[in-house]
Amino acid sequence: MKISGQSMVSFIQPSRMHVMLWDYWMPIKNISRASLKVANGHLELQLDDARVKDISLAEIENLLRLNGQSLANFPPMPIPNQSLLRNLGTLLMSEELNYDRELLRTELESLISSLTCEQREIYDTVMNVVHDDKGGIFFVNGFGGSGKTYIWNTLTSALRSKGDIVLAVASSGIASQLIPGGRTAHSRFGIPLDVNENSTCHIMQGSDLAELLAHTKLIIWDEAPMAHRHCFEALDRTLQDIMQMHNPNSSKQAFGGKVVVFGGDFRHILPVIPRACRQDIVLASLNASYLWSSCKVLSLTKNMRLFAGNSTDENKSIAEFADWILKIGDGTIGNIINDEEHEIQIDDDILINNVIDPIQSIVDNTYPQFINNHHNHEYFRDRAILSPKLEDVAHVNDYMLGLLPGSSLPYHTLKLKIGAPIMLLRNIDRSMGLCNGTRLILTRMCDHVIEACIMSGKFAGEKVLIAQATRASHGFEH
Numbered sequence: 226m227k228i229s230g231q232s233m234v235s236f237i238q239p240s241r242m243h244v245m246l247w248d249y250w251m252p253i254k255n256i257s258r259a260s261l262k263v264a265n266g267h268l269e270l271q272l273d274d275a276r277v278k279d280i281s282l283a284e285i286e287n288l289l290r291l292n293g294q295s296l297a298n299f300p301p302m303p304i305p306n307q308s309l310l311r312n313l314g315t316l317l318m319s320e321e322l323n324y325d326r327e328l329l330r331t332e333l334e335s336l337i338s339s340l341t342c343e344q345r346e347i348y349d350t351v352m353n354v355v356h357d358d359k360g361g362i363f364f365v366n367g368f369g370g371s372g373k374t375y376i377w378n379t380l381t382s383a384l385r386s387k388g389d390i391v392l393a394v395a396s397s398g399i400a401s402q403l404i405p406g407g408r409t410a411h412s413r414f415g416i417p418l419d420v421n422e423n424s425t426c427h428i429m430q431g432s433d434l435a436e437l438l439a440h441t442k443l444i445i446w447d448e449a450p451m452a453h454r455h456c457f458e459a460l461d462r463t464l465q466d467i468m469q470m471h472n473p474n475s476s477k478q479a480f481g482g483k484v485v486v487f488g489g490d491f492r493h494i495l496p497v498i499p500r501a502c503r504q505d506i507v508l509a510s511l512n513a514s515y516l517w518s519s520c521k522v523l524s525l526t527k528n529m530r531l532f533a534g535n536s537t538d539e540n541k542s543i544a545e546f547a548d549w550i551l552k553i554g555d556g557t558i559g560n561i562i563n564d565e566e567h568e569i570q571i572d573d574d575i576l577i578n579n580v581i582d583p584i585q586s587i588v589d590n591t592y593p594q595f596i597n598n599h600h601n602h603e604y605f606r607d608r609a610i611l612s613p614k615l616e617d618v619a620h621v622n623d624y625m626l627g628l629l630p631g632s633s634l635p636y637h638t639l640k641l642k643i644g645a646p647i648m649l650l651r652n653i654d655r656s657m658g659l660c661n662g663t664r665l666i667l668t669r670m671c672d673h674v675i676e677a678c679i680m681s682g683k684f685a686g687e688k689v690l691i692a693q694a695t696r697a698s699h700g701f702e703h
């Protein structure tokens with residue numbers, strides 16, 4: 226591994242570099258301010274290669290340890306100098322306490338005053354249980370747009386503004402981006418990837434993460450129905466263990482006596498199990514777990530997107546569509562063919578008729594005037610074609626890449642062109658908004674790195690570099 230001063234500077238954004246140096250390295254390691262120079266609008270750090278290597282390794286180790294990993298798990302990576310490492314316990318706690326409490330209090334006032342009656346009831350129920358400190362499990366049941374995230378924001382603001390710790394997680398990376406301070410459940414709790422009915426999380430009794438969990442007042446887990454019940458059960462066993470030192474009844478209480486609020490909608494995607502039948506999927510769901518009987522279900526029934534400043538006509542059409550979708554989800558419309566199939570009539574206004582080439586028709590309808598609009602990021606941000614099968618995704622991608630200007634491409638695994646919208650399928654760096662589901666527009670392709678612009682969310686408009694494992698000698702257009 227070779228890290229030079231040049232590469233360090235060019236890979237870290239100047240603003241982040243600045244924060245990292247002034248807030249962290251300089252006070253600890255006495256890096257003299259004279260070694261940081263501003264030249265041509267860039268920050269230049271003058272350190273010899275050995276020093277840069279030490280600092281970089283330690284920083285990588287700190288990031289890995291925050292995610293329950295270590296360079297020691299990746300031989301032959303060098304092990305950093307221990308004296309350069311930050312105390313993980315302090316890191317974990319400070320990460321969860323590092324909120325502007327004054328700002329949160331102001332936000333809380335406005336959030337609380339705008340809650341609907343049913344949101345307020347849920348908020349009060351959870352807060353009372355947190356104050357009683359006797360533990361409890363809840364499931365906030367609400368379809369998309371019913372205001373679950375709004376409640377998460379209110380709960381996190383209320384507790385964090387008092388200096389309490391709330392761990393907010395979601396089953397998917399993209400959903401975790403919507404909750405303040407959110408992480409994926411797997412990374413936060415060290416849930417094994419090949420989880421089974423006896424699994425526990427990768428958290429050692431007495432470790433810094435165990436200490437963080439012991440001090441946690443509330444755990445929020447969004448999109449819970451997507452995760453396998455073994456994930457919740459692994460966390461339950463782990464918390465019962467960890468909490469023994471703090472709560473003598475922990476082994477008799479779900480999640481060791483912690484307050485845990487799950488949220489989601491069982492009409493959405495349930496756990497994905499390769500080659501599973503319907504029964505396997507149902508049995509893998511949260512409501513098939515032994516934990517479900519202790520779970521109090523709190524329901525949200527109003528579509529809050531109808532109150533988001535749309536015109537009366539827009540609201541009417543959103544309400545009709547939402548109602549129709551809900552009925553499909555509940556299986557209450559259409560003709561029942563058998564246990565697994567319903568025949569549903571689709572209205573003409575959302576059907577594409579007179580189709581000769583289905584791919585061309587769906588692309589033309591979803592992306593009208595593509596040639597005139599493909600430079601517009603909002604045009605891509607507001608549209609997507611969904612398909613349940615990878616084969617169809619490949620056909621749509623092929624067709625749409627052909628519409629983008631640029632030379633034609635030879636057949637290979639990953640086809641990309643500058644200007645193409647892409648979606649990440651891995652959680653790369655959640656703190657930069659780069660997770661499974663993030664959509665970007667490709668802006669530049671180099672041999673080992675692509676540059677792309679994030680399309681939506683907190684980091685919309687930011688350009689990022691994504692490294693690739695192998696050289697794209699015949700795949701990328703330059």
Ligand SMILES: Nc1ncnc2c1ncn2[C@@H]1O[C@H](COP(=O)(O)OP(=O)(O)OP(=O)(O)O)[C@@H](O)[C@H]1O
Pocket residue numbers: 339340341344367368369370371372373374375376529530532533
């Ligand atoms: N009490 C409220 N007052 C004002 N706006 C609200 C309120 N509750 C929710 N909203 C707004 O309604 C919209 C939908 O709410 P939210 O995102 O919380 O729903 P959700 O159930 O989390 O949806 P999804 O499951 O699709 O993520 C958002 O724009 C949100 O800001």
